[in-house]
Amino acid sequence: MDNKFLVSSSPHIRGPFSTRGIMADVLIALLPSLVVAVYFLGIRALFVTLLSVASCVFFEALWNKITNKPMTVGDLSAVVTGVLLAFNLPVSIPFYIPIIGAFIAIIMAKQFFGGIGQNFINPALAARAVLLASFPQLMTDFSLPGVDGVSSATPLALIRTGEELPSITSLLIGNVGGSIGEISALALLIGLVYLLYRKVINIRIPAVYVGSVFVLTYVLGLISSVNVNPLYEIMAGGLFLGAFFMATDYSTTPATPKGEIIFALGCGILTTVIRLFGGYPEGTSYAILIMNLTVPLIDKYTVPKPFGAVNKS
Amino acid sequence: MMKSKLYSFKKGIHPSYNKERTSGKPIELLHPKGDIVLPMVQHIGAPCTPLVKKGDRVLVGQLIGEANGFVSSPIHSTVSGTVKAVEDRLVPNGSKVLSVVIEDDGLREDDPSLSKKLDYRTMTNDEIIEVVKEAGLVGMGGAGFPTYIKLMPPKDKEISHVIINGAECEPYLTSDHRAMLEKTQQVIDGLKIILHLFPNAKGYIGVEDNKPDAIAKLEELTKNEDNIEICRLETKYPQGSEKHLIYALTNREVPSGGLPADVGCMVQNVDSAIAIWRALEMSRPIMRRIVTVSGDGVKNPGNYNVRLGTSYRELLEHAQWDPENTAKVISGGPMMGMALSSIDVPVLKGTAGILCFTKDTALIPEESNCIRCNKCIEVCPCVLMPTQLNLASQIRDDEMFIKYNGMDCMECGSCSFICPANRHLVQSIRTAKASVRAKQKDKK
Incomplete structure (x- = not known):
């Protein structure tokens, strides 16, 4: 009787965690926003989202196939990217745009750099930035297809021009203009609470990001001539979507708590500056993209002191 | 209250x-049936010198291995009987160590030193x-x-x-x-x-x-x-x-x-x-210890009080292990214990437990890309960055490994446990630590 045993280095047990499980949690957290989008923007919001997801999964599978890499579609990260990409598009977007976006996100931003965990900028945001530069009219047309006379400007645009604003309640439930995933502050908050409860993310980045935008907008509004409204500023536009779901993207954010706070603060400052002084009412996506580029630097200077190092003589 | x-x-x-x-x-007293194998190294430090030779009769508690140097610890017989051999035997960590093998006569005759x-x-x-x-x-x-x-x-x-x-x-x-x-x-x-x-x-x-x-x-x-x-x-x-x-x-x-x-x-x-x-x-040297035998591969798990030198096999048989379905046997706990290639090794002073895992428990899913979720950094009790150390180890960059304080790792395995990508974090850190230590030794 000669048993052959498995021999491996400890630990011999692993926790019940997986990349797929984490991504599934993110998808669950994004679901309320999708429901709201379908309710207020129509069934087209669902079609755009499904098309975007399908394109992302397709490009991920295609890349794995032609490069002979293990199939990574099962980790659901491409699905998350697909949903986030769609959430950054207006509902009236022509159907070829999400397909182009998916190519930019999955192939150029993610796979060119080594796939999941290796990309240095958020794929969905990179795609949005490229699309915004390439198709400026299509990407900022927030009218509802087939419906005449519905407000097409986003609340942030209305603040700057000093026009009448929608009520806070409308901002909360999502009865306003905007990209598919950003309209309802409440739906995004529900998603945040779920992610925190499931410990997928921690509160640091969302809290510091949103908090710093609020404080900065308030202070800058006092000392400059720009029209501001801090409460609207944080609830309207893509801030919640960005702060909860994209500035918390694992691959493109710093590794340590200290680094996360620096990163979130940078996002907050850039968002506010772009919004108030830039020629563009939205600032979230560019702020996050720019801060993504600083992550290696932040990580380099925020290596934690090991346990027992404090009183090293 | x-x-x-x-x-x-x-x-x-x-x-x-x-x-x-x-x-x-409750702790169950187990009497050994087979030979007792007492390796001359059961501690950190210099090996002991055997004081007995083949054919000698030894008593319970008799000194059979003399400590050498300051950091060392003597070895005593845990049964009475006849020395069958003084030879190299396999120990749980996989190495072969000079050991005194005693055929137990079952008389449990005490050495006079025990009555002090x-x-x-x-x-x-x-x-x-x-x-x-x-x-x-x-x-x-x-x-x-x-x-x-x-x-x-x-x-x-x-x-x-x-x-x-x-x-x-x-x-x-x-x-x-x-x-x-x-x-x-x-x-x-x-x-x-x-x-x-x-x-x-x-x-x-x-x-x-x-x-x-x-x-x-x-x-x-x-x-x-x-x-x-x-x-x-x-x-x-x-x-x-x-x-x-x-x-x-x-x-x-x-x-x-x-x-x-x-x-x-x-x-x-x-x-x-x-x-x-x-x-x-009681004037008793260390001759016994309590060993937990558990895991889903044994039908009768328990806490056994055994004489040092008892074979793991005897303990596992007593705990009714299932040889057909056992995929992994671990000496110690599942977080820091050692996987064994053979169960014909003796219980040592440091054996706290023996675990038998079936395939279901023993199989570890395949590694995938690090997703930089930073969970390992969140849980590391030594406040290190296991992801960075893993990278340093994989690209064999000892300098980077030291810069990220890799030598402070105590190898508790929390990082590997928590990793959703099932990366072998502590395992790779262990490799890098050994490499750094070997190089430091070379320099001296």
Whole structure:
């Protein structure tokens, strides 16, 4: 009787965690926003989202196939990217745009750099930035297809021009203009609470990001001539979507708590500056993209002191 | 009743403890049937020199391996019988070590040295420490550092806290739990002997709060001991790490590369406290230990009191292991224990448990890309960045490894446990540590 045993280095047990499980949690957290989008923007919001997801999964599978890499579609990260990409598009977007976006996100931003965990900028945001530069009219047309006379400007645009604003309640439930995933502050908050409860993310980045935008907008509004409204500023536009779901993207954010706070603060400052002084009412996506580029630097200077190092003589 | 304070450290993980199968099982005395194999190295330090040769008759408790040098610890026979061989034998860590093999005659005839009567209250500190040294006591948690050296901290370090480590934070293991429950008074008396050496120190027994019965019993028996405090510890891995236990109880951080004495602390295992008591009150060297045998590959898990040198196979057979379905056998706990290639190895002073895992429990999913979720950084009790160390190890960049404080890793395995991508984090860190150490050795 000669048993052959498995021999491996400890630990011999692993926790019940997986990349797929984490991504599934993110998808669950994004679901309320999708429901709201379908309710207020129509069934087209669902079609755009499904098309975007399908394109992302397709490009991920295609890349794995032609490069002979293990199939990574099962980790659901491409699905998350697909949903986030769609959430950054207006509902009236022509159907070829999400397909182009998916190519930019999955192939150029993610796979060119080594796939999941290796990309240095958020794929969905990179795609949005490229699309915004390439198709400026299509990407900022927030009218509802087939419906005449519905407000097409986003609340942030209305603040700057000093026009009448929608009520806070409308901002909360999502009865306003905007990209598919950003309209309802409440739906995004529900998603945040779920992610925190499931410990997928921690509160640091969302809290510091949103908090710093609020404080900065308030202070800058006092000392400059720009029209501001801090409460609207944080609830309207893509801030919640960005702060909860994209500035918390694992691959493109710093590794340590200290680094996360620096990163979130940078996002907050850039968002506010772009919004108030830039020629563009939205600032979230560019702020996050720019801060993504600083992550290696932040990580380099925020290596934690090991346990027992404090009183090293 | 108001709950007492719950002590803890920062970070760490909450694995499934799987202790319920054995925590309620009383310690069972097991008599060996086969040969007793006593390796001449069961500690950190120099190997012992065998004092017997083939054909000699040895008695229970007889010195058969003489300690060599300062950091060493003697070996005693654990049965009476005839020396069958003095040869290299396989030990749990996979190496072959010169061992004395004894054919047990079942007579249990004691060596005359066991009938000595001692009274530590009338002995000098040096005499007490000598007894501990001669009894062959080593840290029973696994590392195997000779206990007597621990009892002699540098003269300039004042010891204020003597801590008995009853955390037992490794999943599955329950031997310390049972010992604290069934040999409560011996644990306390062992602590009192150590406190006798350090009259200015206070005694603490730290127990994780998943052992409320042990805490209650210890509290009851120390009701009238002003100088001993029972401390409830949060059930969290690795609460039983010496440095983290000290931090939990005293808020003091043992400096990196330093010793507990640097912050006025001394930590001893539950088993060591009992062994110290046995050495001084019963004149018994270390000859037995309590071993938890558990895991889903055994039908009759339990806590067994066995003679050192008993084969793992005997223990597993007693616990009714299933040879057909056992995929992995582990010496120690699942977080830091060693996977065995053979079960024909002897129980050593440092054997706390033997686990049998079937395929379902033993299989570890394949590695995938790091997604930079930073969970490993969140849980690392040493406040390191396991992802970076993993990278440094993979690209064999020792400089980067040292820059990210890789040498401070204590290999608790929390990072690998938590990793959603199932990366072999601590495993790769271990490799890099060995590489750095080898290079440092070369330089000298």
